[in-house]
Amino acid sequence: MQQRKQQLLRRHRQRKRVALLLGLPLLFSSALWFWWLPLPLLLAAWVLHEAYFADHLFYAPGDDYDYRFAGAGVSVSITADGRLGLAQLEGIAEADTLLLEVTIKADWRGCWVDPRVLIDVAQPHDQQTFERGCAGRRVVNLSGLGPALAAGQVRLRGRYCRLAGQATLHVLRNPDYACQRMLILAPHADDAELAAFAQYQRGAEVTIATLTVGELEAEPYQQLGLSAIEAARLKARLRSWDSRHAASWGGVPAERCFQLGYFCMQLPAMRAEPLLGHPSKVAQTGDIRPLRKGNALPLPGDVDGQPSWFNLLGDLRGLIEHYQPQVIVTPHPQLDPHADHQATTAALYEALAVSHHQPQTLLYYANHLHDNDRWPMGEQGEGVALPPALEPLTVAGVWSPSLSGAAQIDKSMALGLMHDLQTPLPGKKKLRRVLQHYLAGRRWPRWGVDEFYRKAIRRHELFFVQPWPIKDQAQRPE
Template sequence: MVAGVPLLATACGGAREVVEGVGVLFPLGDAAQLAQGLKHMAGLDAGQREACALHMLQRLQQRFSDQAVRGAFWQLPQVRWRERGWQVIDAAAYGDTWQRFGGSVATHPLVIEQLADLAQIPVRYLGFPQDGELKAALPRRWGFPATGAARMAEVVERLRELLIGSVLFLEGAPIAIQLVYRVEAPQWISVEYVNGGVDPETKAFSPGLNMSANKQQLLKRHRKRKRVILLVLLVALLLTALWAWWLPPVLALVLWVAHEAWFSDHLFYVPGSDYQYDLQASERHALHGLGGVLALPKDCQLDGNETLLLRVNLRAGWLGRLLDPAVRIEGGVADCQTFERGVRGVRYLNLGGQAEALGAGRLRLSGRHCRVAPEMELLVLRHTDYLAGSLMVIAPHADDAELAAFAAYAQAKSSWIVTLTAGEIENAYYRETFGLDLVEAARLKGELRSWDSIAVPRWAGVPSQQCVQLGYFCMQLPAMQAEPETPVASREADLADTRPFRRFNEVALRSDADGRPTWHNMVQDLRELIERARPATIVMPHPTLDPHPDHVCAHDALQQALQGASWQPQNLLLYANHLHDNDRWPMGDAGTGVPLPPFFDAGLPMRPWVLGVGEQQQRQKAIALGMMHDLQPAAPFKRRVRRFLQRCLAGRRWPAFGDNEFFRKAVRRHELLWKEQRAILDRLYEGIAADCECDIRWLTGDEQADLRGYFHRHVQIDQYDRILFFLRFKKEIRQARFIRTIPNLVILEHDAYQNYIPCKYTGKFSEYYRQLPWARVITSGAVVTRRLRDEGFDAVFVPKGYDQALLRNENRERDIELAFVGSLRSVAYSGRKQMLESIAAALGFVDMHNIVLYRDLEQLREKLAQLRADLALAERISRNGQQLAEQRYTFHALGQAITEAMRAPLRPAAKPGLLTRVLLALGLSR
């Protein structure tokens, strides 16, 4: 809306026109009068309320005409009417009004013009005239199917010159823009702000990273290419009729058979492309497969629990273009890992379970329909034991947990399965089998899959009390995320209540009280379950590899739930049940190994973890999948014909225990998960190790809880000049009596700020450190360090930083002028400004040298003018800022800073008293 005063209500009498989502803005000066009037109206009858409301609106209209009215306005929540009095105006009049009064990017005349043209719809503009002059104008809402995520690239190109803010790119394609189609009702749509696209009929919203849209674009391109080829072949077939009338039908049949046998795979990349990974390996070793035999280097020691990957270069033979090429692994556990037809380039074999044979030098590789180059690289990834503690699997739909992590949750010490949606849509089988209508079939399918999500995990020994179905609706999570407080109903079940699909739960949730299907409720459900289950490891969908919209949203919801949760897991593992560029992965037969999937973004660090699945557990997994109702219907006739042709002509095989493609994909020798790559602390420790001799030890949760036992078994304190603790504070504080016996102690603590804020740890850090007066505390807060020193503690400031492998300069030109401009009107601004001034020196900030600081809006304008006039200065500040970050804030640099902070002599340590020594010796105290 564009107006001289930001007001969208008039009092011109007559019937009201209903409009969804129109807010009414009132001058602040009228707020008190309005509140009194509303309170007075509550006691009137209907006729009196109507007269009173009309009087109040007339008063407000008088204020609208006052050109002196400016400043702040008070917004009433979503008043849903608009009085008559608006009239149709042309685009030129609207544009003139926008230029006079201003407005948002979304209301810019050129934005509306471009998007309307892109969507091929007419736009009508409305204006509110008064005294012969327009006082307000707005584009009338548009009822049309949004262009949405599938055409987001076109939207960006249309608006390139108008966008304000950053545009993110993935492989050169835009994935997030600062404009959005926001659904206000299923039949209405308006252009507003930030992130992706919406289909108004489905309310499917695609925020941020939009691999789902990428898959649809790839599929559209694939089908278009096939249509072009089909047209060419059709013309060629018709021409063959010039030689013989029977040739076209015979050749058409041959071509159709060839297509079904060899060319029907959905492969949206060139098989000759190298897979491009940035794998965060603990060790890398060059291998030479002489005669196909692999020998482990002498300096590589394996215990059998590592994830082992082999980087190989494959080249398909001529048969490998018609039959699936594969690499046979022999000499250990026999395996055969399959790749794309026509493969040519770098691939990654999974050597999970082959450590013994590799160490003994008897592991052999041989190519089937492909050649394996002798130069290889072994990648060793060492992981903690994720199954030693409790595990929680987040499944967007029933069967996702079983497909991705059945063996993992079956082997874990304790497991929880949390399923987000009932999976009620795509229910044609139930309509046809039982003669149900759409709503009945959707409800039946939702109930069956809800039952599956509770009952099937029991096959693996998971108690039903630890299986929870949240009952939200399939393919509606993106719409919920778009409007977190708005309930989003099922597409097909005619339900806007989650409780019918929760009836099998044995766990009560707070959201059971209202059953509202909102994003806010789902996030709260996840937070509540995390705090109740207290899992050491959470398994959830991979937001980059898995493009399913519900899977992306499941990851986002979990991350949001962890913010503010009183319990934080030690590990996050990710899985991918769907890929955006290869529908057959993992390729090959059931029961074989799982190589790494196709991936082409070397800028994204990744850390895979492989869990071996024995033959017996594969059978258990197949049975669990067979119990899932959604995987039981037989394959359609077309697919059965295709499989017959591929079995006869392409040598492909499908398992006997299930028709669904997931039985082939999921019942394998390995389960492949990915460690969440937030920050790799290994690189922080590498920075420490680069500057001193040290032993770095990872302690499990149980070992952290029993430091006395761990030190007794594994550590001789007098062999070390310093012992650095980087542990959970709640584990430390419970063992203060034992920790007092460590004389050379340094504590690295990032959460000491909680000592000075209202929380359960207020003052606890000071209380703990007073028991360790000789210990040095390294904190990541300059103000916290200062306050600890004031209390007499030996405190040193080393700031937090960033993982240099996750964040680096890609030398791409920015499309925004400024990195950050803080709000001067924020009530917290003055406090932030004062704090920044006090710690700027400690952080290395120098105004107009490596950063730009400002004290008020006028100074900001002056400095911006200076930078725009002196591009060399702007470039120098930018370069110096990057240099500061790289020299002082990388994990490697911080590791060295921590080492330096440990070097200075510590205060003399007090010897533990006799009672403490006796209690510790008897194991009666920690």
């Protein structure tokens, strides 16, 4: 999965180089007429690039999303005024998750400004944003609107886009997983907060396990006069503290939060050589025990402190058998390409294969994507439409609980406790945001500069439901 994303990134950069080479003859010819003209042309090209073409969108906006839902959807019509024809649909008011597959086509304005689907319930209620120039099948999230849909009060409107007259509605009913015993696996500190803060805040019995200490990319801490090694160790201490204590803001006590102490971007190497220890790439340490001292439960990896796959599987098995979760929350094995995220779910599967306790359900989340680094697109507070799925993706179920305004504020404050989300923006990104604000109409949250404040503070949290055990081997990670 990570290899596929690198391939997409290389292809994206190659296309930019080709565009630059094609533009060079224009610059040379303009210099023949006016010697000063190439400079303003270059400046204009750079401004247009930063405003409109700097997104990492690695697919054609006209491609359809290819979701294969387990249950058949209901065909509904969209009237001229945007009403949904649901007169014969029963039980919709009780459904917790409602997904509308619909064809969206951007108009000429939607090629320059992000197209949006506006969702009105007596008054403007929500909007969900899609790719500029989109012209294909998309999935709008109507979760939380069951009673309004049943009463015929929901109206959809396209801004800078048009909606097709026919759509497919998927009506999904789930138990409230937050009321079950839950184990959340976070590859790094903040992954649990980004994906599932509102659910563990509501949860009655939640355990959080963070696999790595997050010591990479510690250059900002060198401004304190530290060497690269000292900065990496400081960052590891800070993020380990975050992983154990920030969740208390959401009601999960520190004794239910575990830091396993493994090292960033080493999980795939550990998986490839299960019995060997793989030390930190930057902190010059190979002992996982120093940052595990606050854990409330002794784990198998404490014995020798080796950062090995064998120890990781033992740690996960120990947590699963001790807390006996009914639900385990983990990164999506197909959608989330981050190498540590992929390895986390692979480790979970291997640990469950030898565990005496088995959960009933896995809930998958995606904090990163292969081919669209802006998803969820749009602004803070919007609903979460389903992510791009350009290859066929079989979906057993989806759970998308709604967040109140108060829950969104609490989640924003939880992200504020995460040191890694407080790094100031580089000057180039600040300038890009200014250009995109005035030229492309984009907005960013006032609280917090990191992109995850825009992506994660939303009207919904989104999980793909996988009953356990998995019968279809294609659903397992590579």
